[in-house]
Amino acid sequence: MSVNVEDIVLHNFREYVKSAKHILVITGAGLSAASGIPTFRDGGGMWNSLDVEKLATPEAFATNPGLVWQFYHYRRVKALEAQPNQAHYVLARLSIPKLLKKVAPQAKTFHHVTQNVDRLIIRAMDNLNNDTPESLSHLNHSRVNSVIEIHGRITDVQCTQCGHREEVLSSPLCSSLDTSILNGYEDAGSEHRYIAPEDLPRCSACGALARPGVVWFGEKPYHLDDINLLVYKADLCIVIGTSSTVRPASTYAYRVQRHGGKVAVFNLNESVGDERADFIFRGPCETELLRVFPELA
Structure with missing residues (x-):
């Protein structure tokens, strides 16, 4: 047997x-x-033109917050749509x-x-x-x-100045991140679409630039x-x-x-x-x- x-x-x-x-x-x-939900590194085919591990850093956000927000907002939309x-x-x-x-x-x-x-x-x-x-x-x-x-959570928004954090389930977070107007949104890294910091999500408490409420490489x-x-x-x-x-x-x-x-x-x-x-x-x-x-x- x-x-x-x-x-x-x-x-x-x-x-x-x-x-x-x-x-x-x-x-x-x-x-x-x-x-x-696509895995973080392969992205399910999205953002293939960029090294995601270099994008998900405080340094990348300081250099090009619009590009980082496009990546995370796309992931955010996917998470909100998923069951x-x-x-x-x-x-x-x-x-x-x-x-x-x-x-x-x-x-x-x-x-x-x-x-x-x-x-x-x-x-x-x-x-x-x-x-x-x-x-x-x-x-x-x-x-x-x-x-x-x-x-952290992809649905959290965190202030870069005062540290205020809140969960926001509405989408898009701001008009500049509306998926209907973002050409090449599934691989915005290849489009290099510039969004000015003043047009990105802002802190509801103090009005400063906000960032995704997730832990990036190099953060604790x-x-x-x-x-x-x-x-x-x-x-x-x-x-x-x-x-x-x-x-x-x-x-x-x-x-x-x-x-x-x-x-x-x-x-x-x-x-x-x-x-x-x-x-x-x-x-x-x-x-x-x-x-x-x-x-x-």
């Missing part, structure tokens, strides 16, 4: 989850792929303590650190809350505030001290949809492993450090998470 290795891995993982007390999830771009997928909803259900207990009865904490700025996990949590029948509303009332957006991610405490006590780290190449998020899983915890990886393709993972689930995360946690469909 042949042994199905995938079934063994699934069984062993499920058994370990049952005993896990402090669960930490790390997610990246692969989580939102099924929602139509959460099944992977988002599985993770949203895990953030409800009573549902978490279905798969992890010993769990005391569950936290989700996302590198994504698309806000889709927050929308999935909000949708679950809105869709919950009144008779079951206690499930969501006991939800923990479990999501940590380490790189948010909530690092809080995350370090979570990493220290986690006994299970689940890594989903990330290549594990961007620090500090790329270090969290194996710091958990070094103090005796287990690491599970859900990814479509091979990623850095897979050979060190205790459990690997290869495939689209929206289908693999449902296969592993059918109770959370």
Whole structure:
């Protein structure tokens, strides 16, 4: 009788989850792929003429804020148009303590650190809350505030002078960023369309030039001290949809492993450090998470 290795891995993982007390999830771009959100680097074919890693910097914004705003406004429009997928909803259900207990009865904490700025996990949590029948509303009332957006939100606007930050869901943010008048908007880098700073989004508090409310290369991610405490006590780290190449998020899983915890990886393709993972689930995360946690469909 042949042994199905995938079934063994699934069984062993499920058994370990049952005993896990402090669960930490790390997610990246692969989580939102099924929602139509292009990955940061490939852009789904957009902005091919520019090095995105050089565009997403304070220096680039200081040199050409109009060009940077065009790139981020395009990503912003994509995020606002997208809908959460099944992977988002599985993770949203895990953030409800009573549902978490279905798969992890010993769990005391569950936290989700996302590198994504698309806000889709927050929308999935909000949708679950809105869709919950009144008779079951206690499930969501006991939800923990479990999501940590380490790189900020694409829908946030931040002042370059006074630091005021707010979420703005309207689109476009200003007339100069209206997609209907931006020729070549899907690769504005090849068009080099100039937009004067005075025509770009302004701070609602002081009127100064505003910037996208995301973390750029060379800037410190948010909530690092809080995350370090979570990493220290986690006994299970689940890594989903990330290549594990961007620090500090790329270090969290194996710091958990070094103090005796287990690491599970859900990814479509091979990623850095897979050979060190205790459990690997290869495939689209929206289908693999449902296969592993059918109770959370």
